[in-house]
Amino acid sequence: MLISVYEYDAYGIARVTRTADLKEPYRYGFQGMLRMSEVAPSTTIINDYATLFRTYDARTGRWTSHDPILQPWESTYAGLAGNPAMLTDWLGLTPGGGDQRAASNSDASKPGGNSAPPTLLSSTTQTGGGHQAVPLVPMVPMTPIEGIGHSYVILNINVVADRPFSLTYKLPSLPNCLGDKPERSQSDATSVALVKGGTDALANVIAGTAKVVAGGLIMTASAATAEIGVGVLVFAVGADLAASGVNQIIYDAPQETVLKQVARGTLETAGVPKEYAEPIASGIEMGVQTVAGGVAPATGRSLTVTSIETVSTPGVVFSAADDVATRAATVLDDVAEAGVVGPTLVDEAAVVVGPVQEVAKATRRGRAPEFPSGTISEDAVLNTTIEYLGEGYREVSPGRYVSVDGLRQVRYGRHEVRVPGNHHVHFEALDELGRVVENAVVRIE
Amino acid sequence: MNTDVKAIVHLGSSHPSTGYTVHVVDGSPIGAVHTLQIVQYEGDEGFYLLYLDANDVEITDTYHSTLEAAKEQARLEFGVERNAWRTC
Numbered sequence: 001m002l003i004s005v006y007e008y009d010a011y012g013i014a015r016v017t018r019t020a021d022l023k024e025p026y027r028y029g030f031q032g033m034l035r036m037s038e039v040a041p042s043t044t045i046i047n048d049y050a051t052l053f054r055t056y057d058a059r060t061g062r063w064t065s066h067d068p069i070l071q072p073w074e075s076t077y078a079g080l081a082g083n084p085a086m087l088t089d090w091l092g093l094t095p096g097g098g099d100q101r102a103a104s105n106s107d108a109s110k111p112g113g114n115s116a117p118p119t120l121l122s123s124t125t126q127t128g129g130g131h132q133a134v135p136l137v138p139m140v141p142m143t144p145i146e147g148i149g150h151s152y153v154i155l156n157i158n159v160v161a162d163r164p165f166s167l168t169y170k171l172p173s174l175p176n177c178l179g180d181k182p183e184r185s186q187s188d189a190t191s192v193a194l195v196k197g198g199t200d201a202l203a204n205v206i207a208g209t210a211k212v213v214a215g216g217l218i219m220t221a222s223a224a225t226a227e228i229g230v231g232v233l234v235f236a237v238g239a240d241l242a243a244s245g246v247n248q249i250i251y252d253a254p255q256e257t258v259l260k261q262v263a264r265g266t267l268e269t270a271g272v273p274k275e276y277a278e279p280i281a282s283g284i285e286m287g288v289q290t291v292a293g294g295v296a297p298a299t300g301r302s303l304t305v306t307s308i309e310t311v312s313t314p315g316v317v318f319s320a321a322d323d324v325a326t327r328a329a330t331v332l333d334d335v336a337e338a339g340v341v342g343p344t345l346v347d348e349a350a351v352v353v354g355p356v357q358e359v360a361k362a363t364r365r366g367r368a369p370e371f372p373s374g375t376i377s378e379d380a381v382l383n384t385t386i387e388y389l390g391e392g393y394r395e396v397s398p399g400r401y402v403s404v405d406g407l408r409q410v411r412y413g414r415h416e417v418r419v420p421g422n423h424h425v426h427f428e429a430l431d432e433l434g435r436v437v438e439n440a441v442v443r444i445e
Numbered sequence: 446m447n448t449d450v451k452a453i454v455h456l457g458s459s460h461p462s463t464g465y466t467v468h469v470v471d472g473s474p475i476g477a478v479h480t481l482q483i484v485q486y487e488g489d490e491g492f493y494l495l496y497l498d499a500n501d502v503e504i505t506d507t508y509h510s511t512l513e514a515a516k517e518q519a520r521l522e523f524g525v526e527r528n529a530w531r532t533c
Binding site: 374375397398400409411414415426428434435436437438439440441442443 | 465466467468469470471472473486488489490491493505506507508510514517518521
């Protein structure tokens with residue numbers, strides 16, 4: 001059940017316009033710290049947090065008392081080691097690179113759960129306190145796609161919203177793909193953008209960001225429905241920048257402006273048509289958070305989707321598909337229980353982790369009929385075609401049949417029967433511009 | 446049926462599949478595509494975008510009414526830009 005919605009900046013300042021308690025205030029906030037509601041009991045905007053060992057002030061990004069464990073390389077008041085994108089410190093003890101709760105459970109002898117995995121930049125430096133050094137870059141090898149090194153984790157959820165809503169979810173941080181990148185780069189660590197347009201927009205973004213480090217959340221708004229894609233797109237180039245947190249982007253302009261500019265540039269570079277390329281909001285900042293929001297042009301319905309506050313949980317993204325699936329289910333439940341969903345959830349969540357074929361399979365749009373056996377009898381071809389195309393379909397050229405709405409096509413012509421013993425039929429789904437988005441080839445027995 | 450090859454492009458590391466289109470053949474997603482070929486068959490006005498494996502065996506195809514439409518399909522699926530095609 002969705003109870004509260006909070007959005008924070010990197011160090012935990014609650015954003016006024018995107019924070020609300022839908023039912024009742026929730027006790028915990030940024031990074032799981034206890035919200036000190038007695039400081040400002042009448043508001044949901046809390047920037048003071050209590051942890052087991054000390055209190056944290058999100059406005060300054062610093063603790064209000066000394067670190068119980070001396071970190072000789074930094075101020076004892078420093079918050080999150082200057083790396084809120086990758087580190088959490090819900091105990092107020094020492095920043096950790098992983099899920100501290102899980103780590104604590106597995107090794108109770110290490111307060112703060114700093115049983116972080118080995119790192120490439122800083123491995124196991126021991127301090128006087130006997131705990132491991134803060135991991136700067138978690139060693140999370142990306143799953144290569146056909147040897148290229150691009151990986152996707154996409155979680156698409158389509159909803160029809162009948163009123164504005166927002167959701168906040170935590171997703172694992174972006175993994176990294178290490179390389180000798182310059183320490184500071186704004187051009188590499190760029191964003192996925194929110195674009196105006198129909199369902200094509202998402203695909204355009206995906207198609208157009210092959211050389212872009214991208215992460216977070218994509219939303220597209222179409223005339224009648226809003227389609228939300230929650231997930232992470234990770235690409236090899238510069239992913240270390242987005243993930244490591246050691247390469248801070250220096251902005252000369254307000255963050256939002258910069259993100260929009262970056263998003264716009266990304267889209268232009270990707271060749272996305274200009275009418276679809278105006279970002280409404282955008283992007284990713286160092287894997288910290290992603291904000292998307294917009295208004296469906298025809299209905300005027302607004303749809304605001306969240307921040308993703310990344311949590312450093314190395315390895316989760318690419319090793320635990322079940323975890324992503326669970327998150328998907330949670331999203332769906334929350335959307336439904338928040339009462340913001342219209343008549344239908346258009347599609348179930350498609351979740352995929354790993355190689356591109358799995359991505360493609362999981363993100364299929366579900367219109368072309370499936371034939372797990374891969375075969376169909378000759379007698380069944382006609383009936384299946386009629387059923388698939390619906391009434392009013394027409395033969396637009398020899399052997400090519402298209403539905404009235406132009407979104408479904410069956411091909412069974414000379415080309416498909418030219419090879420003896422390999423007669424087959426194509427059941428295809430097309431986008432609004434006639435481009436093929438699904439192509440199911442079924443052999444005729 | 447005579448075949449007229451209009452254009453060809455070999456897909457390399459710079460052309461990863463975007464996942465834009467899902468191809469399922471005989472019940473399974475197709476494997477790696479190494480070459481794309483746009484062909485036209487005698488007596489057929491359309492253009493077929495052929496997806497070939499490492500042995501240049503056709504895996505599947507899509508149909509397009511124009512040569513440009515076939516190239517656009519390839520761009521969406523693999524990021525193949527117009528100038529990457531070798532015209533035959």
